[in-house]
Amino acid sequence: MASEEAATSPPAAVDAPEPHASSKLTPALVLACLGVVxxxxxxxxxxxxxxxxxxxxxxxxxxxxxxxxxxxxxxxxxxxxxxxxxxxxxxxxxxxxxxxxxxxxxxxxxxxxxxxxxxxxxxxxxxxxxxxxxxxxxxxxxxxxxxxxxxxxxxxxxxxxxxxxxxxxxxxxxxxxxxxxxxxxxxxxxxxxxxxxxxxxxxxxxxxxxxxxxxxxxxxxxxxxxxxxxxxxxxxxxxxxxxxxxxxxxxxxxxxxxxxxxxxxxxxxxxxxxxxxxxxxxxxxxxxxxxxxxxxxxxxxxxxxxxxxxxxxxxxxxxxxxxxxxxxxxxxxxxxxxxxxxxxxxxxxxxxxxxxxxxxxxxxxxxxxxxxxxxxxxxxxxxxxxxxxxxxxxxxxxxxxxxxxxxxxxxxxxxxxxxxxxxxxxxxxxxxxxxxxxxxxxxxxxxxxxxxxxxxxxxxxxEGMRRLQDKLASESIALDLLAGKLAKSPPVIVPGTAVFLTADPMVAPPALLHNLKHNRVLHERNFIVKVESATTPRVPDDARLRLEAIAPGFWRAWLSFGYMEQPNVPRALASAKREGLKFDIMSTSFFLNRRTLRSGKGTLMPHWMSRIFVRLYRSAAEPTNYYRLPSNRVVELGQQKNI
Missing domain, CATH: 1.20.1740.10 (Amino acid/polyamine transporter I)
Known part of the structure; x- marks a missing residue:
């Protein structure tokens, strides 16, 4: 399964939308209410x-x-x-x-x-x-x-x-x-x-x-x-x-x-x-x-x-x-x-x-x-x-x-x-x-x-996700530092857009590092995306996407979804066009880090907790379906961690 790079973070503070108006009171609505409520x-x-x-x-x-x-x-x-x-x-x-x-x-x-x-x-x-x-x-x-x-x-x-x-x-x-x-x-x-x-x-x-x-x-x-x-x-x-x-x-x-x-x-x-x-x-x-x-x-x-x-x-x-x-x-x-x-x-x-x-x-x-x-x-x-x-x-x-x-x-x-x-x-x-x-x-x-x-x-x-994120952050490279070095000494640049889902947009996603190490290429446009859950049921479209330029060809992106919504990452990123950025789904690749956790060989948490956490981690649904990613545009790169 893909790791926490594709995991939804805890509720984030976003500007709350105006409360939606209650449905117009009709006999049919009251009748339907009887059957459900x-x-x-x-x-x-x-x-x-x-x-x-x-x-x-x-x-x-x-x-x-x-x-x-x-x-x-x-x-x-x-x-x-x-x-x-x-x-x-x-x-x-x-x-x-x-x-x-x-x-x-x-x-x-x-x-x-x-x-x-x-x-x-x-x-x-x-x-x-x-x-x-x-x-x-x-x-x-x-x-x-x-x-x-x-x-x-x-x-x-x-x-x-x-x-x-x-x-x-x-x-x-x-x-x-x-x-x-x-x-x-x-x-x-x-x-x-x-x-x-x-x-x-x-x-x-x-x-x-x-x-x-x-x-x-x-x-x-x-x-x-x-x-x-x-x-x-x-x-x-x-x-x-x-x-x-x-x-x-x-x-x-x-x-x-x-x-x-x-x-x-x-x-x-x-x-x-x-x-x-x-x-x-x-x-x-x-x-x-x-x-x-x-x-x-x-x-x-x-x-x-x-x-x-x-x-x-x-x-x-x-x-x-x-x-x-x-x-x-x-x-x-x-x-x-x-x-x-x-x-x-x-x-x-x-x-x-x-x-x-x-x-x-x-x-x-x-x-x-x-x-x-x-x-x-x-x-x-x-x-x-x-x-x-x-x-x-x-x-x-x-x-x-x-x-x-x-x-x-x-x-x-x-x-x-x-x-x-x-x-x-x-x-x-x-x-x-x-x-x-x-x-x-x-x-x-x-x-x-x-x-x-x-x-x-x-x-x-x-608790397991928090500790795992802390461990990964301590082993990671600051994204600003990496983006700056790549801007000064770029590898082979290929056309298109790369999207890297991550739980911490301040550090370089492992999938990005693996891509650079093994494929030795970098896309024209690179979005480091974090998916957040807002404290509201739904998020309006104009508050869905927040962008921050890091270096030439690099942007951080925060996508906010209400806790009553199903995240749709491609649709949310399409609104980047409003910011003047090109985003064509047919020329975009979504990079996910497929992390495998192993229990009993690390010191991240007690052994009994690690065994339960690993089972939960492995049971998670594939992020491709959960985030509505086009399966033919997804690239997964593997990694193994001992906890």
Whole structure:
């Protein structure tokens, strides 16, 4: 593989473009928003109340606690989703884009590089933890969602129980298999299906509220507070399950760049929130009136004739929820590569019209293996619920901490205002995080183990690249010195342009030195190019290229790409014509240094770290495809390094 000469550097400070205008609010946009943004949180009623009631029963709480638990569900959704995300966090966009890494980039941009350099590194580490937890959640969501839907068939046919796991695995395997071909066409059905899903939830819930009107007392937040104060620590297991009601809330922020905050807010306030509230109230009223329905209150709300159609609809909704999480994992992984947190990954674009429709084979394979392992290990959504929650709550706490940084240094809020707004939110999230930690030994360790592995890989990759660059810089020749000598005593000059991709444009790229040593020629025009990832989602064309003349025939070039963009080096260099420089792709050669690393014979890092780093290094995608280089214009020169 080509080495770090073709590696994207960490985020660079560039002039931020004007935030792009949100898409015009239309019914079609709101409908599409339902299918992508709200799939995960929209399937929470399948298991959130059921698991909360199970833990309440295990703690010996009276049946009247149903009102308190439904109140907890309702007000958790209000505070975490409506107040934190819909009202506050959706305002903290990074030029129209959202997500953990967008928030990290925005927070880093608010801190000056000099006096706050250490804080910027800590923010990046915090972002690494958040992204890792998100990947853990991306495995659990498809497993628990599809399992909970398929289990509904056991209410129709109890003998179907042995087939729950095989059918779930079949659905999951098909779901991941279709990713390679893209989901652009079937995604058009996501919105209408979720519209039917939310409407069905609302109608079923509304139809059962009259079963026991006492459930309306759950709208009083004092019932939730009374439940907590009365039962104290005994309520902690219940809180761990209550939090299942807001899993997927991060998608509201992560998908903001695709739909805009107006569509997300409209869909939430007009349909999603009312449907969720009615579903939880209806389930609670039914359980109060018929305690025997506590085993599966969601499906038992349906009349017998509608049970099979409801299971089919629920299965479709859970597949859509899983698809949204998988697509989100692809996007986050691509952003992590752009920010230098992961090696280059092969990215396949699956849509001619939607830039965000991408497929990452390695990420898809890892997620599939994880989901299959979870389904086989736990075998039921009730058992898997014990593993769910820790990753989500951890990610939400990190989002809140990053939001505080943005509020203070980007928006210049005063500390009293920040405390008034965020202390209650952070306090609630920390309580939920503590409650979910009680699930640690029951399976909660699984997302933490996966997150820890992801964190270790990102940290080792970043540290390994930093040390390797330092070593190469100490062994390199200053580019200015070499260019000056070549100008005074030039070798054979050949027509055309040579482009040398490098991670450090201040030193002579090894590929340039090898070309001079072995071929004994120099091109008319030589561009020493560094590719940078900006702290903005996209970079305008007029800020894409920055040139600096070094000596006759030599230029340094910095190419900036947003972390939501796929780098296209030839197209970016073509803008050199604006600077009066000739750039003809048909007379240009791209020189890459193919460096081979060997572990165990150097002192660059501990042996165990070097082995992992070398494996990551070798797994990186070829720079020819990643940087959109024309394969028939690429020249690779080899080099071996011991680390």
């Amino acid at each position: 709200y799939g995960d949180i929209g399937t929470s009623p399948l298991y959130a109340l059921r698991e909360s009631l199970v833990h309440a029963h295990e703690e010996g709480l009276p049946e009247t606690a149903v009102i308190g638990i439904v109140s907890l569900l309702f007000w958790t959704v209000v505070l975490i989703v409506t107040v934190k995300y819909v009202i506050l966090i959706l305002r903290a966009d990074n030029n129209g884009e959202g997500g953990t890494l967008s928030l990290v980039a925005k927070a880093q941009g608010a801190l000056k590089a000099g006096p706050h350099a250490r804080r910027r590194r800590l923010l990046l580490l915090l972002g690494i933890v958040g992204v890792s937890l998100f990947f853990g959640d991306s495995m659990i969501t498809p497993a628990i969602s599809v399992l909970s839907a398929v289990e509904g068939l056991t209410l129709v046919e109890p003998d179907f129980q042995p087939w729950v796991v095989p059918v779930t695995l079949a659905i999951v395997i098909v779901l991941f298999w279709v990713q390679r071909g893209g989901t652009d066409r079937i995604a058009r059905l996501f919105g209408p299906v979720m519209l039917v899903w939310f409407s069905t939830m609302a109608v079923l819930g509304l139809g059962h509220i009259a079963d026991d009107a006492r459930i309306l007392q759950a709208l009083n937040p004092l019932r939730a507070a009374g439940f907590l104060t009365h039962y104290g620590l005994a309520a902690m297991p219940v809180l761990g399950s209550v939090f299942l009601a807001v899993t997927g809330a991060e998608a509201l922020y992560a998908d903001m760049g695709h739909f805009g905050r107006s569509a997300i807010r409209t869909a939430w306030s007009v349909l999603v929130f009312p449907a969720l509230a009615l579903s939880y109230l209806g389930q609670g009223a039914m359980v109060l009136a018929h305690p025997e329905t506590v085993s599966n209150p969601f499906f038992l709300m349906a009349p017998e004739w509608f049970l099979v159609p409801l299971v089919i609809l629920a299965t479709a909704a859970t597949v859509i929820a899983s698809q949204a999480v998988i697509s989100g994992a692809f996007s986050v992984a691509a952003q992590a590569v752009q920010m230098g947190l992961l090696p280059r990954l092969h990215v396949k674009y699956t849509s001619d019209t939607q830039a965000g429709q991408i497929y990452l084979p390695k990420v898809n394979a890892v997620l599939l293996a994880g989901v299959v392992a979870l389904v086989l290990t736990f075998g039921s959504s009730a058992r898997l619920a014990s593993a769910y929650g820790i990753a989500v709550t951890g990610d939400m706490v990190i989002t809140s901490v990053l939001a505080v940084i943005v509020f203070r240094w980007a928006w210049n809020w005063k500390w009293p205002l920040i405390a008034a707004v965020m202390v209650p939110v952070l306090g609630i999230e920390l309580i939920f995080f503590s409650a979910n930690l009680m699930k640690l030994l029951d399976g909660g360790y699984i997302p933490l183990v996966f997150a820890a592995c992801a964190i270790a890989l990102m940290v080792i990759w970043g």
